[in-house]
Amino acid sequence: TEASDTLVNTAIELTLKIQKKFDGSFYISFLENLKQNDIETRFAAVAFAKEQGLLK
Template identity: 65%
Template sequence: MKEKVYGEGGRLVWSTEEYITYLEGKGFSFGEDMIGFIYFGKQYTKASDSLVNIAIELTLKVQKKFDGSFYVSLLETLTKNHIFTKREAEKFAREQGLFQ
């Protein structure tokens, strides 16, 4: 059994694999190439599962679909700007004009 991971405020953090499975259950379809982008970005930026999940969610909200290059760029930007929470990431995205 996989160990549970808790994040800020003691909240349970899903692994990226669990989060992708959850989104697929909600009707999002991730092909092998998309999943490859997700894990490439995670390794490239050395981001936590929590931040990867946030970047996936923001990518879907902003692009209305999963765009691998947008996701990797967003994840890299969040990491470089030391943004680690969903609240900080959404605020940053609004400040950058990503939400229309």
């Protein structure tokens, strides 16, 4: 996905928080969504997850 280390780490962290376990397909999909929406920071990724209803 050519994502930054920060974005990759954030996607892993949020995948674990959202799924309560590591789901590889969810992680890849989530990371791709972050990249497609030009999300580059941890703060923006968390906000995006909340907007999508994935986090409270």
